[in-house]
Amino acid sequence: MSLKLYIDWLSQPSRFVAIVLNILKVPHEVVEIRIAEGKQRTPEYAKINPYRKVPAIVDKDGFQLAESHAIVKYIIKSRNIKTPLYPDDPQQSAKIDEYLDYHHTGTRKLSQYFFNLMVAPKLGIETTVNLEQAKKEAIFALKLLDTKFSTQDYICGKEITLADLSAYCEIMQLHMVNWDFSKYPNILNWMSRVTQIKEVNAGHEVLLKIVQKIRSKPKL
């Protein structure tokens, strides 16, 4: 039995895990769980991930795990992989953990905002958040990163780490709604640095195809 990775290419945390596994050359089999088709809510999938969210993994020995950051750290630890994406040094790894913890209630606000502003109305889902507040929080997260990138190339310093890959997958999602990044020139420069990694690009193929489709419709 091989490592199975359950993802939806349109989910930011899903792409993050797939990209890291590919960069680290960890053999795995991708199983697509399409959120738009409600496939994460089937009884079959509940046996794999009771939280009914993507991503999730089932390891070779049947071990099941959810939460993108936990999955990636588990893969690195269980395979004893040495990688600059998550160095062994306690202080370097702690600064990466610090960002990854902040990410949940910080950078992730971006998708909350854009989902409720753009996607929910199209799917007929009632907006459940205060949109003004969500926008404020999304902009705060972008400003924080833009300021960081004015003095350093990556979130934790000179090297790209798990922190950048997780943040990139989230921020990239905003391309779907033609987000105006002109106010955040340092984020744009950072994005162009991260985009140079071929596994990052490959992980965004499905998303970019959809973006292209949306942009080709003159009325959208």
Add this chain to the structure above:
Amino acid sequence: MSLKLYIDWLSQPSRFVAIVLNILKVPHEVVEIRIAEGKQRTPEYAKINPYRKVPAIVDKDGFQLAESHAIVKYIIKSRNIKTPLYPDDPQQSAKIDEYLDYHHTGTRKLSQYFFNLMVAPKLGIETTVNLEQAKKEAIFALKLLDTKFSTQDYICGKEITLADLSAYCEIMQLHMVNWDFSKYPNILNWMSRVTQIKEVNAGHEVLLKIVQKIRSKPKL
């Protein structure tokens, strides 16, 4: 220079870090940063934690770190501490990480709900969340844990771990608003198990004093 821990005893993540350091007997000096007095927004504190949140630490060598889960894992790793609260085993630690990651957008919804319902109006702060949605999410988080505790004593199985301590500090906060836990008997049982740890109790002294004060006021 000793390890400095910047906290507010009324902040859940602050208590979590203080409790874990005490259980692990890690020498440290507590510096109180009172949120109610806006002390986390002073220029002096910004030098310690640019995110202007508690908790934060400054280690003996001057290393600075924020985010409660990241801080605790850093302490364990940097001091090479062996503890059942966060075992070395990749699968056991991964399941703890899984909960700790879920915590940010799951169990933490409880404080978002109670702060906006009860605290914000008293402080004259405008409620910025959809209260109905926040309540729904808070109850979902409680139900999820209550179901878990119907078949196992602690979040990750038979032993208490970092996951329980973080969750406990969050859920305990609801005592401040006389939350009705009668619908969640398994959570009540789990709370009484966790409360038996003397460091957990000591970490809640300030909070419990305030709860007592609130309860003694007949009109509240």
